[in-house]
Amino acid sequence: MSERVPFPEQVVATPEVVKRFGDLHPPFDRQAAVPEANRCLYCFDAPCTIACPTHIDVPSFIKKIASGNLSGSARTILDANILGASCSRACPVEVLCEGACVMHRYNKQPIQIARLQRFAMDALYESGAPLPFAPGPETGLSVALIGAGPASLACAAELRRRGIRADLYDARPLPGGLNTYGIAEYKLPLVESLREIEMLSQLGVEFHFETKVDAAGLAELEGTHDAVFLGIGLGAIHQLGVAGEELAGVTNALDLIAGYKSGALTTVPKRVVVVGAGNTAIDAAIASVRLGASEVHILYRRGQEQMSAFAFEYEHAKHEGVKFLWHVQPTGIRGDGIVKGLELTRVAATEDGSIVPEKDSAFVLEADLIVLSIGQSTHADFLSGSPSSGPSSTFGKIQLERGRIVIDRATGQTSQPKFFAGGDCTNGGREVVDAVADGKRAGIGIAGWLGVQHGKG
């Protein structure tokens, strides 16, 4: 490796953010972890393992904590999920492993799998031990990975373990994508994501930062590599399409979250309104509270039952003092250079599911900051090809469906054999662990496909 400064040392923590975004779920100490580990029944063909998109062998890593085999526990986790540390903090375990725990069925608390997983991963970092895997013998094959988010990282790890060169290209200056820039700091601090990627890079991953791959670039990479993995995520957050959206004080949830995580943003004004009621909206609303807002509203054009945020995220937001306005739709933004308020209309759902405004229900909600969180666009335009991609490129012919790249779920292969894909650009926007699972399957899929191509299948 070159003389690169380790990723975690490239960032400076903002004391204010560190203070205000303490762990939502504090770590276990050994005397708490071991009894919790011993509570695990060690189910056969365990539902938690099945529920985990990366199929971490949960009972095995938990029993290793109980027996004091912490390095073995971390290895069991990493073997299935190279971003096991991030996932232990960022996963919505209530709907995954812990939600599947059989303990629910006889009035017992589910095993605290996430905290145990974090305990094992923290122990690995504290021990100073290297990543427990070595790269495979070099094959001379190489793969270009577009985007350095969780899907590409997981894919790259599988490739490196099989001796295939992995070149990662990312527009940002640091790796990790939304895992680094997009997860609430009280769940996964930015520096923790970087620490994990630093360890992963021991496999010999080549990073190319601040490199935005355009159509021509992609066509070139297709020519210089044996396969290409698309881990490009989703596009920009949608706009409302109302007057005043250009005013200062209108932002979107991902920029707000990336802003405070990277230290560019340390406070928000008093009155914040978040438009949209998904998990990202909740993260932005809670962040606003912690960044000093005295009144934070989330507003949504439908009712509570239709919100896409997980139930536990909704509860968390209420707990932090976020107020919810249901059945309202923005019609305009008021302001004079900077935002002053949001024009709203009450709406009602009709029987066919469409939304109609209620007569004479317009009102204005005063706001100093408006945060949009109404879904992300896709990269459909980019993928549909551009004139510059030239006749030799095949990526313009990749099959899409509603803007998502269509893949074979087991291998990650697209309709164009040399292109593989995974993560949000294929699944419509799910969790880190889903991206890791996609990337892992694709890495194995690519290696298998290349093996056949090069007579090693």
Added chain:
Amino acid sequence: MGSALGSESLDGWGCNMAKDRPTLTSTFCGIECMNPFWLASAPPTNCGEQIMRAFDAGWGGAVWKTIGEPITNVSSRYSSIDWEGRRMMGFNNIELISDRPIEVNLQEIAEVKRRYPKHVVIASLMVESKRESWHDIVQRAEDAGADGLELNFGCPHGMSERGMGSAVGQVPEYCEKITGWVKEKARTPVIVKLTPNISDIRVPARAAKRGGADALSAINTINSITGIDLDTFQPSPNVDGKSSHGGYCGPAVKPIALNMVQQIQADATSMLPLSGIGGIGNWRDAAEFILLGCSTVQVCTAAMHYGYRIVEDMQDGLLNWMAEKGFATIEDFRGLSLPNVREWKQLNLNYQIVARIHADLCIGCQLCYTACWDGAHQCIHLDRTSPAPDTTLTPGMVEAESARRISTTPIPKLDAGTSGRTNAITPLERIPRVDEHHCVGCNLCSLVCPVENCITMERIDKDLPFESWEERVAKGLITSGTGEVMSTNT
């Protein structure tokens, strides 16, 4: 509330019930006991001040920490086995007998008996194997007012290297001879405490009986090394980097103690009034020892772990259980289980049980499945959702099937119908099925099942009369002890 009538009607027993409450009083080899709960000879009975506090807490008796020529102890004396987060499931010590002068112990016995005349104080004794030494210590202990004597023929560490403790208990002739010397002098009942560190506990028990013992107590601690430190490679308890085998006790040893108690009580040549010892920590344990014939029980580890206060539930729990079962006194149920312990050859070979999994209670952990496949007889299957019973599906095939599954995080807006999905009901495919035709009734699945009553072992009526191995041999159906093995090979 103030009137007597009012308080009785509130006590939950009613006026008449209070009179019918069972009693814990009993007589043990002539010693009147207010209850059967004694503290064993050990650190909790080291001095008079402790024993008086123990009596205040409710203990009916105490066997004084063994009195003899004062010894010097090492520093670092105890070690233990923790089990899955619970502390001291097994306990070990290398402490010797009392390190206090004989005269101090005897003065305190006198003081305790003066203040607590109705409580039982037993003097545990250990001196060198000389007739006059034993005569002397017996005389002095009885003069101090001890209600009885317990001869420590069981201490397995340290003292045994000096020809005392288990060095006596392990040699029946010594055991008989010293018991005889003590009986020449003793005016109070003599209890011989037996060591379990011997192949057949009945041999020293018979020797003690021949020597004239009035009662026995069993078991003393079991030789043990509790563990080795994996960083220092040194055993514990660590005395300057070294250790020595100690005496094991605590909850872990109870099954061993129960077996030895049963052996003594089922053998006419060893049977004597017995004080049960070994892993007793609550009233349930005590009831089990009494059901196997013990008249009193002795407790050490549980009191060392939680303090004297544990005796409150021991009394309360045993009384409540006795009332529920209709027993008025300890004697009413003492030894009731002895006829139920038989030799294997006397068990009914025609008794057949099979496992039944109650699907409504099953949580789908599948521990019974893996236990039956790997640890028993491969007759539990995961085929409830198969079109037909499938006994060919191996655990490896089940796991491989799951590994191939693609799971994703359910996102409400992407996956309609996933919000509010419940995990409260066990899916049918996770509820194992017992192949009753092949089930041998070994109990393993019901033992590993974490849910009470989810797997029950149920009798299959085969319409066959009782028949034991012993009877089969007598009928000439089997020619010798190894006949069945031989016949399967021919």
